[in-house]
Amino acid sequence: MKYNIQQVKDAVVIKDVQDFELPHIFECGQCFRWWREDDGSYTMTAKGKVINLCRRENSLIIHPTTLEEFHQVWYSYFDMGRDYGTIKKVLSENDPVMEKATAFGHGIRILRQDPWETLISFIISSNRGISMIQKSIEDLSLRYGTYIGEYRGRKYYDFPKPQALLNQTVEAIRLSKTGYRAKYIVDAAAVAAENQIELYQVHNLSTENARKTLLRISGVGPKVADCILLFSMDKQDAFPIDTWVKRVMEFFYVPQGIPLNQLQDYAGKRFGAYAGFAQQYLFYYARELGIGKGGQGRNF
DNA sequence: TTCCAGGAACGAG
DNA sequence: CTCGTTCCTGGA
Numbered sequence: 001m002k003y004n005i006q007q008v009k010d011a012v013v014i015k016d017v018q019d020f021e022l023p024h025i026f027e028c029g030q031c032f033r034w035w036r037e038d039d040g041s042y043t044m045t046a047k048g049k050v051i052n053l054c055r056r057e058n059s060l061i062i063h064p065t066t067l068e069e070f071h072q073v074w075y076s077y078f079d080m081g082r083d084y085g086t087i088k089k090v091l092s093e094n095d096p097v098m099e100k101a102t103a104f105g106h107g108i109r110i111l112r113q114d115p116w117e118t119l120i121s122f123i124i125s126s127n128r129g130i131s132m133i134q135k136s137i138e139d140l141s142l143r144y145g146t147y148i149g150e151y152r153g154r155k156y157y158d159f160p161k162p163q164a165l166l167n168q169t170v171e172a173i174r175l176s177k178t179g180y181r182a183k184y185i186v187d188a189a190a191v192a193a194e195n196q197i198e199l200y201q202v203h204n205l206s207t208e209n210a211r212k213t214l215l216r217i218s219g220v221g222p223k224v225a226d227c228i229l230l231f232s233m234d235k236q237d238a239f240p241i242d243t244w245v246k247r248v249m250e251f252f253y254v255p256q257g258i259p260l261n262q263l264q265d266y267a268g269k270r271f272g273a274y275a276g277f278a279q280q281y282l283f284y285y286a287r288e289l290g291i292g293k294g295g296q297g298r299n300f
Numbered sequence: 301t302t303c304c305a306g307g308a309a310c311g312a313g
Numbered sequence: 314c315t316c317g318t319t320c321c322t323g324g325a
Contacts, residue, residue: 123308127320128305178321178322180309180319219307219308220308221309
């Protein structure tokens with residue numbers, strides 16, 4: 001992908017950026033460590049850094065960063081090498097639902113996040129809403145992560161390393177409102193720290209084998225495993241099914257009350273290698289339209 | 301006060 | 314294998 005990109009002081013500006021909308025990216029359930037500023041920009045932390053992203057007309061401004069850092073770190077993180085236009089086009093062929101969903105969430109991108117952070121984040125996510133998940137992750141980072149810096153008056157902490165969580169008691173981890181998942185977090189920290197599973201090698205396996213490997217971790221079931229695969233391991237054929245996706249799939253594609261494994265098969269066959277992208281567009285579409293709330297959606 | 305949403309573990313069949 | 318129940322928290 002070609003970009004019109006330049007450094008302006010301590011910021012990088014990309015002109016005429018396509019398929020890159022901040023609310024679509026940050027509020028489609030894939031990541032949790034972002035803060036929406038009053039001016040509509042988003043400040044986030046990843047890779048041990050804090051950056052602010054701001055859309056101005058057709059430009060995207062990333063601050064603070066440099067051209068070098070952008071190419072080394074953020075290009076991959078924001079999946080800038082991928083042509084989302086083609087993906088949306090292919091998904092929309094002979095599928096009026098995907099046509100609407102991709103138009104609605106047209107600026108979604110799937111971030112390439114850290115496997116360890118993604119593992120713990122989605123263990124925490126089970127059985128909870130997004131705002132509660134964010135609170136637990138922020139609290140764990142504040143307590144056990146290293147201080148990165150301040151941006152617009154807010155302090156930012158790196159996501160804690162496995163060793164930092166491994167050394168905590170279950171009771172201590174519970175203070176971050178993780179509930180019964182605290183035990184899973186400490187166990188997973190041991191798995192990672194002791195290399196019982198080489199988290200950073202799992203992406204080399206096939207999607208199926210990577211999924212099986214992740215499912216060995218306590219607190220990781222089918223949905224959480226698929227989130228880790230999709231959001232941190234480059235497995236775009238993974239299709240995480242949470243209640244929103246189940247409802248929107250039942251609303252548009254499959255009979256009500258279909259067993260999860262049959263729904264999984266259906267999605268795999270229908271969306272194939274693009275299943276993960278389809279899931280993101282559907283998730284965003286369903287949540288924004290309130291599909292499933294009270295049994296039906298609105299405005300579509 | 302009670303009820304509910306939200307995934308995985310666990311035990312029973 | 315599939316099914317039903319339980320786990321924890323915060324908001325209605």
